Amino acid sequence: MPMPHFTRQPFLLGEIRHTDTLTPFCRACRRRGRYALARLIARLGEDHPIMDWVDELRRTCPRWGAARPAEPCNIQVNELIRQFQGMGPRDLDDLPL
Numbered sequence: 001m002p003m004p005h006f007t008r009q010p011f012l013l014g015e016i017r018h019t020d021t022l023t024p025f026c027r028a029c030r031r032r033g034r035y036a037l038a039r040l041i042a043r044l045g046e047d048h049p050i051m052d053w054v055d056e057l058r059r060t061c062p063r064w065g066a067a068r069p070a071e072p073c074n075i076q077v078n079e080l081i082r083q084f085q086g087m088g089p090r091d092l093d094d095l096p097l
Contacts, residue, residue, distance in 0.1 A: 011084055013037070013053065014046025019079045024057055027074040031061065050080060 016022075016037055025032040044053065054075060061073035 010049035010051060011080075012046060013041050013044060013048045013050060016050070016080070016083060018083065022077050022079050024054070024075050024077045026061055027076065028071055029062060029073075033057070 020037055022035045022037060022040070023032065024035070040053065041048075054077065058073045058075055061075065
């Protein structure tokens with residue numbers, strides 16, 4: 001019988017606290033953006049995984065799929081880094097069975 005595979009649930013837009021605005025930027029090409037959290041939640045839903053949104057941004061980066069793989073898109077969102085830094089997996093009780 002296979003063992004159950006436990007993975008951490010993705011962080012969701014609705015879990016973001018202590019900020020009203022997200023400011024992603026690409027360290028490689030210096031591209032920047034500013035997104036109102038309330039508008040993102042209204043458009044995508046509070047249960048939308050944060051990394052799915054970040055991946056959507058990456059796909060619009062000029063470096064996405066660039067001929068120079070050594071210089072890929074390097075997008076980051078400091079508000080998310082500060083909030084989720086050091087957070088471990090959620091309690092096992094919160095994981096779906």
